[in-house]
Amino acid sequence: MEPIVIGNSRWKYVLLLVVCLGFVAGGVFILMMDKSPKNLAGGWGCIVFFGAGIPIAVWQIFDSRPRLIIDEHGINDRTMGVGLIPWSEIEDAYVMSIERNDFICLVVRDPNLWIHKLSPIQKAMVSTNLKLGFMELNVNLGESTSQRSRFTS
Secondary structure, eight states: OOOEEEOBOHHHHHHHHHHHHHHHHHHHHHHHHOOOHHHHHHHHHHHHHHHHHHHHHHHHHHOOSOSEEEETTEEEETTTTSOEEEGGGEEEEEEEEETTEEEEEEEESOHHHHHTTSOHHHHHHHHHHHHTTOOSEEEEOTTBOSOOEEOOO
């Protein structure tokens, strides 16, 4: 099997960086124009909240590691954080979409083997995912670049 390697969508993070910078600049502008308590709270809120997005966006723009690798060994979605899921553990897979975001839903032999490796936020979302028709483990394709680079090992 020829490996499929998918990286982050850098344009998405460039857009996020521009939006965050715009809101931080807006927060600074609000602080410069009026020092009322309401405007102080709004200005500092913009600066702190959107300012936190700036290093995240910059990190993702320069992060060249593959986000998703599908090869003869199995599926490794770095953002899921469970490591390589070997094909022997995957019983089935299907595609679902929400708001034009595609997901590969993985039906695995023993979900508990993988759930304990999820982040606390991801663990909290498992029951919601199941109620929506998804599985415990879902590969989000909406975060990926639309260009898929293929290489041979």
